Amino acid sequence: MVEISLTNTRTRTKERFEPIDPKNVRVYACGPTVYDRAHLGNARPVVVFDVLFRLLRHVYGEDAVTYVRNFTDVDDKINARAAETGRPIREITEETIGWYHDDMDALGALRPMHEPRATDYIGQMIAMIEDLIRKGFAYEAEGHVLFDVRKFPEYGKLSGRSLDDMIAGARVEVAPYKRDPMDFVLWKPSTDDQPGWDSPWGYGRPGWHIECSAMSAELLGDVFDIHAGGIDLQFPHHENEIAQSRCAHGTEVMAKTWLHNEMLQVEGKKMSKSLGNFFTVRDLLDQGIPGEVIRFVLLMTHYRKPMDWTAEKVREAESTLRKWRGLTEGIEPAASPAPAVIAALADDLSTAGAIAALHDLARAGDAASLKASAQFIGLLGDTAGDWDNRKSHRVSAALLRLIELRTQSRNLKDYATADAIRDGLGEAGVQIVDAENGPHVQSDVLRLIEWGKRAGLITGLHSKLGAPDHLEYQIYDAISREVLAKIESSGSDQ
């Protein structure tokens, strides 16, 4: 049996992972609030914990792992989006969930077994809140129900803070009805135009944190194996979840192991709308960066380190994958992934180590093992990386004509024209490569994007409404026409 070790944020140590029940290993990951397209930062935990899911299934058996990831579909950001667009909340959340599935599927992430929506668990949340009030951990005040943090001495333990420190550094104004400034909302009143449900405390809606406590208890039990999420959720979200769940259930822990991934940066800076470096997964896919390449880049960096998204990494990932795809084309994958890859992943999910092991396999020429191992972490799949087989979609009449012209020129040893064609296309990152079986086109996605922007074919980054169709085709066609015009005009001069 492979031994998995994981860095447990709760104990701040790397520990050997031992499931509570090896026949049913239970994992909960905090999912998205569904009001907009998933941005790249949302994708990191999805991909990282997808690898964890795959590893657990490998070690304990396909049917021995229960993986839950929620959708938060009641939230003030959603209300705001509804108010600003005039659309019904349900329509927005449904649409966003559909987008989320599309985008995460494109990254090769397996769907969890359960994807509960908060609004389907309002009853359980109300029951849990009643329980907390009954046990003296929560109180009602002015239509709100609040958790009384002073009743839970271990509050702050997960994030290593003391209540007094937090109060000293707090920058929020404190609602007057709170007994302690750090008390947080379990239930709050709704106005008629806000989503709400009838409750013992009147018409209202749940606070942010209670949903995860209610849903994880319902689907995984009072105590489960792993709770995962971004490090930014450690406080207050996870701290509050722990307080609610442990006090309601009277348990020593909520989850045995807590995993937190570090944040994502873009070109060395925090991704933010104001810096203009904010983009969604869909933006990248639409620009022609394959989901597999995005996945590879996300896996290049260990999950507990801040990861920087750079153009250079995209280029490197693409070239590596192209190489491996060439090496494994038509090869039947081995029966199981290489032990070195499993060993790397078992060591606190070292995806960078696993990639290094894949490089070893590639260098050794073990294509079957490379393919099996890469597929194990969601790479070199038949569909997820469907990006090298799209050549036919890109080829327009103008491009065909150019390729033909160049072949003719080469046959006539008119290398000046032949090279002018290749260099011209090269301007936009479109490359003609002479292989044994004839010329074919390849593209440098980043240069393609750059050229597309300059030519006005790509406008704006944050595409909420989906991409224009065949953006790549348009760029290919545009540069081809440009080069063709140049070649033909210089030809007629002679």
Place this chain on the structure above:
RNA sequence: GGUGGGUUGGCGGAGAGGUUACGCACCGGAUUGCAAAUCCGUGAAGACCGGUUCGAUUCCGGUACCCACCUCCA
């Protein structure tokens, strides 16, 4: 102010108290009309200051700098 994380060769990024990480880029060679790809090969490192040790990039202490969180956030 509080809490947590980081600092490795041109870039990315690992492990291990003493033996080449690895990848990309670069450089040299083979191959190619030229490229691309491929193959072979050479270089190059561990923020700073102390300590422990026969020996530290790897352990301990301190300093500097960077980042995140403390407010919705993966």
